[in-house]
Amino acid sequence: MDKLSFKNIQHVLESKCHIASEDKLLVAVSGGADSMALLNLLIEGGYKLIAAHCNFQLRGSDSDSDEQLVKGFCNSKNVKLVTTVFQTNAYAREKKISIEMAARELRYNWFSSLLDEHNLDAIVTGHHGNDSIETFFLNLVRGTGLRGLSGISYRNGNIIRPLLDYPRASVETYCEVNKIAYCHDESNDDTKFIRNKIRHDIVPVLESINPVFFDTMQSNLAHLKDAELMLKSEVERFQETDVVDEDDKVIIPISKLENYPHYSSLLFEVLRPYGFNSAVVAEVIDHLHGLSGKQFFSDSYRLIKDRHNLLVLPIEEVGVQHFWVEEGDNHEEVSMIIQVYDKPKGFRFSRNAGLIHLDADLVDLPLLVRKWKKADSFMPLGMTGFKKLSDFFIDEKYSLKDKEDAWLMESGEDIVWVLGRRIDDRFKVTNRTKRILEIELK
Structure with a gap:
């Protein structure tokens, strides 16, 4: 493997992260070896950049020491640094999420706002090759599918990670050779966290079995990324067609x-x-x-x-289950026009399921419009007997969603219309009808 140097990182920035020399970067700097090495490499390369540090207030005085370390380094390099302090525990309680998820949401939301505020092109993070391998095993356990097994991407939107070709040891060696101070987060040693258990208990065993385990995994992740891209292409084709x-x-x-x-x-x-x-x-x-x-x-x-x-x-909250309508009304749940008029000569009733005509003298206004219930039955137009609404839905090939969306119209305790489908035969217009109740769905 090539030694960690700006020349090699520049190649990754251009070919894998798609960053140009004139791009302006926001560098996320925690104070750990990876982010400190990354910041120094980018300074060495002459990139236009701003450093950003988050104090999550999770490690007492150690969190403040990390911030001071980053401030001192940026001052010595004449680099602009922006900092913020988060109430991480309170945020996690409010959102009912883990501390890790809370810290991630807080920092990336802040980073995004800084991009806009300072007119920057990308967020650069110090994730290295071991982080990608650990992510593979995390996702393997969680069952995220092929997408989660290809490790961390060099670029995801406006977030870039140029250190992914290098192991943690190379990053730490770079810091030691270049006399770059960095902090050690002791919480990274606590194996109650799954990622730390993978880092300290699982990966060392695999490295003892395969001395070139890191290189093997890098190759595996590259093959899995190719397979993911092929599957993505097939998924897009299926969705489009x-x-x-x-x-x-x-x-x-x-x-x-x-x-x-x-x-x-x-x-x-x-x-x-x-x-x-x-x-x-x-x-x-x-x-x-x-x-x-x-x-x-x-x-x-x-x-x-x-x-x-x-x-x-x-998944929607349960909405309105019933409402009343009468002539001139227009309800927001089901838009309709209702009017009553004398039956004209030569009248012809509608055969359109969305425009119905009923005998106005057989119907009592206002009418109740409601969702259906299992016990409901009515006399569909053209029949002389009652039919359960559940059987009517089967005959009409209603889907479950169709049933959930179905509305009924009642006069008294009688169903007069399954909206948009069928009226009840008892309320139809006949030769004896004198007045028409017309209802049109809009």
Whole structure:
């Protein structure tokens, strides 16, 4: 492996991080060996940069010492430094997230604001090759799919990581040779954290088995990244040609999905942005040919297994379940125009399911519009007997989502209309009708 030097880092910056010499950089500097080495390398290369340091107040006086170390180094190099102090524990409690996640959210939100404030092009972090290997094992345990097994990317949006080709030992050696002081965060030695357990308990065993373990893993991660890119291309093609995304609803045709030999991996990648993990996706795969109506959930979305499709919908709070309407009303839940008039000569009733005509003298205004219940039944137009609404839905091939969205209109305790589908025969216009109740859905 080449020695860590600016010349070699410059190549990574240009070829893998896509950074030009004129770009202005925000360098995240914690005070650890990796970020201190990174800052020195970029200064050596003459880049236009600003250093940024976060004090998370998690390690008492040690956190303040880290800040002083970074300030002293930046002053000695005549580098502009911006600092901030976070109430990390309070933020984690408020958001109900881990300390690690809270620190990540706080720092990257702040970094993003600094990019805009100082007109900078990218955030540079000191993640090195060992961090990428540890991320591989973390994601292997969590089951994140192929995307999580390719390690850390050299560039992700405006975040770049030019040290990924080098192990931790090379970074520390660079600091020692160049007499760069750095701090050691003792929390990185605590194996109660999964990443630290991987770092201190698992990786050393693998290194004892394979003396060139780091190089082997770098090669593995590169191959996995290529495989990820190929899968990404296939996922994009499937989404463009077969998946329908409309009105907050994603429709995945089961027959089209199964045309792909690796459809389980394909489905995982399609569903991953909606928060579905590998265990839930495996369960979905097991039920592809099961009964319709089966539901699966992530934190924010639900997936419904319909007859021929998988439907992905946002989880919504229960909205209005009923409301009253009368002539001249226009309710926000279901927009409609209601009017009553004398039956004209030669009148013809509508055959459009969204525009109905009823015998006004058989209907009592105001009308109740409500969601359906399992016990509901009505007399569909053209029939002489009652039919359960659940059976009517089956005959009409309603999906689970269609049933949830269905509204009924009642007069008294009688259903007069399944909105948009069928009126009740008892309220139809006949030769005896004198006044018309017209209702049009908008």
